[in-house]
Amino acid sequence: MYNTKQKILEASVRLFNENGIDSVRLQQIAEEVGISVGNLAYHYKNKEAIIESVYEQVFEEFDQIFRNYLAAPTLHDFDNQVTNFYHFFTRNHFYLSEFFKASLTKSPQLQQWQTYVVKMMIQLRSRIQFFVMNGLMLPATQPGQYEQLAEQIWMSLVFYIPKCNMIGQPLELAHYKKSVWNLVQPHFTSEGTSEYTSTILPQLH
Amino acid sequence: MKPKFQMDAAAYTALMQGMNEQYFVEKKGNLLDFRLYYDDLWLADTAVVDVVHRSKGEWAVDLIFANIHNPLKFIRRYITSHPCPKRAAQKAEFMRRLAAKDQRGTLIVSIQSLEMCQN
Numbered sequence: 001m002y003n004t005k006q007k008i009l010e011a012s013v014r015l016f017n018e019n020g021i022d023s024v025r026l027q028q029i030a031e032e033v034g035i036s037v038g039n040l041a042y043h044y045k046n047k048e049a050i051i052e053s054v055y056e057q058v059f060e061e062f063d064q065i066f067r068n069y070l071a072a073p074t075l076h077d078f079d080n081q082v083t084n085f086y087h088f089f090t091r092n093h094f095y096l097s098e099f100f101k102a103s104l105t106k107s108p109q110l111q112q113w114q115t116y117v118v119k120m121m122i123q124l125r126s127r128i129q130f131f132v133m134n135g136l137m138l139p140a141t142q143p144g145q146y147e148q149l150a151e152q153i154w155m156s157l158v159f160y161i162p163k164c165n166m167i168g169q170p171l172e173l174a175h176y177k178k179s180v181w182n183l184v185q186p187h188f189t190s191e192g193t194s195e196y197t198s199t200i201l202p203q204l205h
Numbered sequence: 206m207k208p209k210f211q212m213d214a215a216a217y218t219a220l221m222q223g224m225n226e227q228y229f230v231e232k233k234g235n236l237l238d239f240r241l242y243y244d245d246l247w248l249a250d251t252a253v254v255d256v257v258h259r260s261k262g263e264w265a266v267d268l269i270f271a272n273i274h275n276p277l278k279f280i281r282r283y284i285t286s287h288p289c290p291k292r293a294a295q296k297a298e299f300m301r302r303l304a305a306k307d308q309r310g311t312l313i314v315s316i317q318s319l320e321m322c323q324n
Binding site: 112 | 209211214217218221222224225226228229
């Protein structure tokens with residue numbers, strides 16, 4: 001249902017992304033939606049309520065990506081998940097600046113973020129394990145090799161977008177995907193390489 | 206914010222592992238496996254036997270539906286239970302008469318037709 005509440009949340013996410021959560025005022029949100037501040041106050045009593053709802057919506061989206069884990073036992077399934085992460089992180093990158101704030105106390109929302117991030121890391125690790133079990137990736141030659149790979153993939157997934165913003169590089173889905181696949185590619189078996197060449201590689205150009 | 210259900214990292218890792226393994230462990234079934242859902246005509250020709258037994262501190266009533274042509278083809282279903290054995294036996298009688306196709310009890314299963322080995 002596309003109602004005023006939804007419009008407010010979308011406008012808030014947009015403004016949070018542009019200006020950071022702290023510097024956005026209710027007046028700005030109201031102007032962005034095209035309603036009065038009084039009307040805004042009818043839907044959300046204060047800014048905290050908006051922030052809470054925005055985070056709830058964002059977590060729901062994040063959950064949705066996690067739920068699609070291993071819908072099919074193919075590389076394409078992982079590629080889909082990477083695409084979803086790309087759209088998710090481009091839409092909601094305001095949370096990152098929250099993490100780099102000077103204050104040491106973390107809000108419940110940020111604590112929640114941390115649990116999601118841990119979840120994401122675990123999923124990546126078990127995805128690699130699955131590819132090894134499936135015969136698409138080579139077994140680990142050193143202990144902890146794939147744990148490290150999972151961390152690198154995670155870093156690429158999360159920090160690729162801020163990196164592009166930082167150096168003024170245009171964002172592209174194909175580049176984002178490539179940055180992930182280039183990490184995984186050296187560990188493929190011959191079977192994995194042929195699946196990669198036939199299903200994933202054509203999409204990266 | 207309403208607290209969400211949380212699973213600790215170890216449990217989540219185990220869950221992921223289980224999901225990974227399901228592709229290697231679980232096999233696709235056959236359509237014939239669903240036969241017992243639709244092919245239940247044999248239930249029309251069954252003798253119904255009631256069994257009263259102790260279960261969970263009560264007297265449970267089970268009904269056995271055995272095919273009159275092939276007594277090895279039977280199903281047993283729990284119906285109800287009662288704390289008093291006499292009342293349970295009475296219930297069993299009612300339930301059996303209700304479930305049986307023939308109220309007079311002409312369809313019977315003979316123990317002989319099971320051809321049990323007595324050795």
